[in-house]
Amino acid sequence: MADLLPPLGTAQIDGKTKVDEKVDYSNLPCPVPYEELHREAIMSLKADNFEGLRFDFSKGLNQKFSLSHSVMMGPTEVPSQSPDTTIKIPTAHYEFGANYFDPKLMLIGRLMTDGRLNARVKADLTDRLVLKANGQLSNEPHMSHAMFNFDYMGSDYRAQLQLGNSALIGATYIQSVTPRLSLGGEVFWAGVPRKSGIGYAARYDTDKMVATAQVASTGTIAMNYVQKISEKVSLATDFAYNYLSRDVVASVGYDYILRQSRVRGKIDSNGVASALLEERLSMGLNFLLSAELDHKKKDYKFGFGLTVG
């Protein structure tokens, strides 16, 4: 590229050789899936803080097949009438899971001691069409549901059709407009509460930062921004506003990925500070510590866990 400096007279060839300045609009990259639009922000800001003990053990029987056992003991919150008090009921359950991973087919099943069965399937029907299905069966009546998603990946766009069991239909579409900007929209119609909604989303990413914005007719407006400071550190901030119920939340968080550990912390405008520490004690053995302080409601939650395999 450096030796192709044309003479100043030929302006057209001059324009084409400066490849790094001119965008080739027919060759844009494929955008991220619509539901993963804000995945970098979710990794930092929506870390799964838990309360109590968590133990996960997974064992691979084969190259493709693995089993997992997990035990969770801790209080779970029950929604109460007054917003000030939270009712916590100590629960403990064991979950057995089986996973099958193939390049074209992925099957995951989980069975819990309270009788809930959860199954997920992801199948590549062709190299552009992917079927995802998700189902949950439970003992309680009317709590079972299933959802099917068909994803089509085009050269610079993605389209998804979603069908759910209680007459839920949704579709999303996202398109790369420039190599860095992608815009998308979604439409859904839910049969049981007769509601329909429409939403728009935009994502702008460079090597160092990612900014996304989403607006939906269900009333939410969400914007987030993630800046990658170095290979190990990234900072994220998020703003969510619901114009129907008038709640506003803003949060700031960090994510440090070190060699032996990963620390994620976040502070909120609701007065909630939370942190999650995952440390690799040895090969395949991870130790987790989670803390969440809610200063407004004076509710403090701490958890620890171990992940093997």
Add this chain to the structure above:
Amino acid sequence: MATKRTGAGKSGGRDSSILAKIANHEIANKGRRAACDAVYVSKKLLRSTGKAAWIVGTSFLILVVPLLIQAERDQMLGEIELQQASILGPPPPGALQ
């Protein structure tokens, strides 16, 4: 003042009336109110400073302390690796890595 000049006021009746007059003077009342207000404001300030210090302190403990500990461990690990690399030298080709 006229009352003070009459015989230094050391007799019992005079004494109480002089002190009573001083104590009931308007300036003394203002001083008393100011002292009450100052105590009230300083109690509130102490309480709110205490609450803020608690919130800031516990949030610092959760958000910053694990990060400092892990960053220091990572740095020490880096130093140990550097030391080992300088002592042992570069690994021979085909070494277990």
